[in-house]
Amino acid sequence: MPGNLSQDGYLSLDELRSAPGVPSHDRMRRGPVAVIECVQEIPCNPCEAACPHHAIRVGTPITNCPVLDPEKCTGCGLCVTQCPGLAIFVVDLSRSGETAAVTLPYEYLPLPEAGELVDVVDRSGEVVGRGRVLRAATTRATDRTAAVTVEVAREHGMNVRGIRREEVDGNGHDR
Amino acid sequence: MSVVDVLVVGAGPAGLAAGIEVAKRGGRVCVVDRNLEPGGQLVKQIHKFFGSREHHAGVRGVDIAAQLLEEARALGVTLRLGWEVFAIQPGHAVDIVQAVADDATGSAGDAPTERFDARSVVLAAGAEENALQFEGWTLAGVMGAGAAQTLINVWRVRPGKRVLMVGAGNVGLIVTYQLLQAGVTVAAIIEAAPRIGGYGVHAAKIRRAGVPILTSHTILRAEGVECVEGAVVAQVDGTWCPIEGTERRFDVDVICVAVGLHPNTRLASLAGCRLVFSPALGGWVPLHNAFLETTVPGIYVAGDAAGIEEASTALEEGRLAGIAAYERLRDVDAEGHAEIAAIQRRLDDLRGGPFCGGIRAAKSALQTTGETPCPAT
Numbered sequence: 191m192p193g194n195l196s197q198d199g200y201l202s203l204d205e206l207r208s209a210p211g212v213p214s215h216d217r218m219r220r221g222p223v224a225v226i227e228c229v230q231e232i233p234c235n236p237c238e239a240a241c242p243h244h245a246i247r248v249g250t251p252i253t254n255c256p257v258l259d260p261e262k263c264t265g266c267g268l269c270v271t272q273c274p275g276l277a278i279f280v281v282d283l284s285r286s287g288e289t290a291a292v293t294l295p296y297e298y299l300p301l302p303e304a305g306e307l308v309d310v311v312d313r314s315g316e317v318v319g320r321g322r323v324l325r326a327a328t329t330r331a332t333d334r335t336a337a338v339t340v341e342v343a344r345e346h347g348m349n350v351r352g353i354r355r356e357e358v359d360g361n362g363h364d365r
Numbered sequence: 366m367s368v369v370d371v372l373v374v375g376a377g378p379a380g381l382a383a384g385i386e387v388a389k390r391g392g393r394v395c396v397v398d399r400n401l402e403p404g405g406q407l408v409k410q411i412h413k414f415f416g417s418r419e420h421h422a423g424v425r426g427v428d429i430a431a432q433l434l435e436e437a438r439a440l441g442v443t444l445r446l447g448w449e450v451f452a453i454q455p456g457h458a459v460d461i462v463q464a465v466a467d468d469a470t471g472s473a474g475d476a477p478t479e480r481f482d483a484r485s486v487v488l489a490a491g492a493e494e495n496a497l498q499f500e501g502w503t504l505a506g507v508m509g510a511g512a513a514q515t516l517i518n519v520w521r522v523r524p525g526k527r528v529l530m531v532g533a534g535n536v537g538l539i540v541t542y543q544l545l546q547a548g549v550t551v552a553a554i555i556e557a558a559p560r561i562g563g564y565g566v567h568a569a570k571i572r573r574a575g576v577p578i579l580t581s582h583t584i585l586r587a588e589g590v591e592c593v594e595g596a597v598v599a600q601v602d603g604t605w606c607p608i609e610g611t612e613r614r615f616d617v618d619v620i621c622v623a624v625g626l627h628p629n630t631r632l633a634s635l636a637g638c639r640l641v642f643s644p645a646l647g648g649w650v651p652l653h654n655a656f657l658e659t660t661v662p663g664i665y666v667a668g669d670a671a672g673i674e675e676a677s678t679a680l681e682e683g684r685l686a687g688i689a690a691y692e693r694l695r696d697v698d699a700e701g702h703a704e705i706a707a708i709q710r711r712l713d714d715l716r717g718g719p720f721c722g723g724i725r726a727a728k729s730a731l732q733t734t735g736e737t738p739c740p741a742t
Binding site: 195196197198199200201227228229230231232233234235236239240250251252253272274275276277297298299311312313314315333334335351352354 | 412413414415416417418422423424425533545546559560561564565566567568569570571572573574575576578580677714715717718719720721
């Protein structure tokens, strides 16, 4: 997966490594943590107010990129549905066995159900395997953006950023 | 003839914000819009907005429209929906005509007209989409991205089954995402520039949904007899010329054109406002000062009509124009000056960052021409 945000439309792993909102691999192994894939200086800060643990800082000017404090972050995922750019995920590499859990923002209907098996895709839209939906949650506060948590192969914890389902088209499937 | 302090043209974010500020100060204000539903482009923006809390960040555009409308109505702003301004006379007599009959039975010939005597006018009539000419561009199925967005989000009608999107600015990226949400397949986005113009997060959403973005590509032609049946694209070189042998055909029934917007300057032009050409602001734009007053005293501009930007800046400009347009009638007091300065600071913040650099410079360039009647103090 090469990738370059301004050319290919998604972040390369190199670009991700230097992003101030992306925690270390070690931190992910200790438990769920937010991964903020926001590296362009755009005027936006709802993530900062979304975090009850003050783990996300944008400050002034509002065009600053969000900075994550991985020690304060509990991986609660409240920021996932509040980011207007749908650019925040939660990755958990602390699970026993060979799996990782990835929580991603999802705005297609119908929502997946817990237990559903889905294709999981990377940032370029390539299917990298199958995953099992653990949760798909919306509340009034998430305003029609669901947080979907999917169990994937451990090595794809930092690759999987979407799910694809045959019955929901618009994801490149012809009806 | 009705007498108002301020007449506002356009009930989008800029126009509603202007109306709200005038009404807050006790002014008589009427907002005219040719659409039956107020909110301008906000009514079809189903995505959550960027920005800060004071700019409704995280709220979907359509819900921002509802909030603004509620506030405007509660403050006693008069709305004239389905009416269009067709003349602005010297001295700010504004003539309007009913463009859409309430019961949809009226014919254009006998449409009623009315005259407003306005002490100031705020032009907030938004923008228009740029067109792109190519072989087959008049075939049914070639449409502006804005039209496709209106179809899916306002009328709940899919424009077709498979779309080629032309343009990877924010409009092209956002409308692509919304087409996917509506269950339409987007075959690809093409972009003539070597880089994606819109925000990376918008691009990332549609890339992980499986839509390719082909930079340095242009459309050569639309194919089809009565309607679009396909599109042929090609890669371009550094001088924007198609490279032979790189042609590629997409089997699509819709071609969406998202190649930028330009300010709607028709009424400003009609009223005699001086226009200047500013590429960073989207083309011809009414020359205006820091109070958004044009070269015709008492006529103000706000929002996309004053230069193509975002809904958040349109809201702020609308507020500013509303205050300035009303306060000019009784000399701006210290409080008014402080509010205007606060809005100008917020606009400056919004125009920070690498995505907005050209706009800040272009806006201040307008103000150094020294031709405006009401120099900023």
